[in-house]
Amino acid sequence: MSWHVGAVRIVDEVCLTVTEGEFLAVIGPNGAGKTSLFNLVSGVRRATSGAVRLDGRDLTRLPPHRRARGGIARTFQSSSVxxxxxxxxxxxxxxxxxxxxxxxxxxxxxxxxxxxxxxxxxxxxxxxxxxxxxxxxxxxxxxxxxxxxGPRLLLLDEPMAGVAAEETGELTAVLREVHREEGRTVLMVEHHMDIVLGLADRVAVMHHGRLLAVGSPAAVMADATVQDAYVGEAL
Known part of the structure; x- marks a missing residue:
């Protein structure tokens, strides 16, 4: 799946599968295309090419409210209450x-x-x-x-953004319970690596709009390419 604005490739040929009941975290530097990917999945933006499918159903041409009714639920970086x-x-x-x-x-x-x-x-x-x-x-x-x-897929865009340090523990526990006890499928963008490592079954790394690596948290964090692109030093 890709999204181009003129000659600029914001999301560039990203192919990502989330299995039912999985917790998949998406990480990457600022500007890597993480939120843009969420926009494509939720229908806020229409992909230039490629498709969005949920349980085999093609949602690519559906507007956001139709995707929500189809089972995709999303939060944004800024609280909306x-x-x-x-x-x-x-x-x-x-x-x-x-x-x-x-x-x-x-x-x-x-x-x-x-x-x-x-x-x-x-x-x-x-x-x-x-x-x-x-x-x-x-x-x-x-x-x-x-x-x-209930929702089939939860898209959580930086749920810890702006949350005080003393509140992150309980919020993390709530996310873990929703995932493990309720069996919800979760796709989460997050910058706090301790949260990612404590929750995710797999981690996907984006860089310059492309998918750089996907795998277990341990394997991804040990990847030298990921360290160079995302962290800049060994983890």
Whole structure:
């Protein structure tokens, strides 16, 4: 899959497969094309060439909302919450948008408990810490499960960006539980290598819009080409 802007190749012939139930992390220097790749997968941008497929279904020509209904759920680098709505109202709104007809307080509380936010149900989203906002976004991605149709693929674009150091541990635990206990397939862009190494089954490295390496975290981090391009020194 490629995306060109004029003669500039932003994403250049990237072929990446994520298996069901896998946690795949995408890393690379700033400007490597990681978020642009997410834009192509989620439909924010249309690929110049290539295809996006989910469970064998070609989504390449579908707009973002159709891809979301098809099972692709995404967060962005900047938090996207409504500051004057409560945490519970966010969860209920997301569930109803996904088609849930009966959204009781008990079901909303259960959804919030999955991301460790049940104790903040009545809090306004605008007053949440950045880490809690990230957890709320994750709850909204999982809200379609209340309508009987959970997301097939979670795209998490730098979930730790802006999160205080004291909150990263719990947020990491939530992501691990969503992946391992719920069996969700996750594709994550992240710069914090300790988070990547603690969560990912495989790591894909992008550099100058191209896929440089894909493999186990240990194998990728030991790759001299990756060290030169991404880190600049041995890990």
């Amino acid at each position: 409504f500051p004057t709505m409560t945490v519970a109202e966010h969860a209920e709104l997301a569930a109803r948008a996904a088609g849930a007809r009966r959204v009781t307080g008990r079901r909303v509380a259960g959804l919030l408990a999955r991301v460790r936010l049940e104790h903040r149900a009545d809090a306004l989203a605008g007053g949440l810490s950045h880490g809690d906002k990230r957890k709320l976004e994750l709850a909204m991605l999982l809200a379609p499960t209340l309508a009987g149709a």
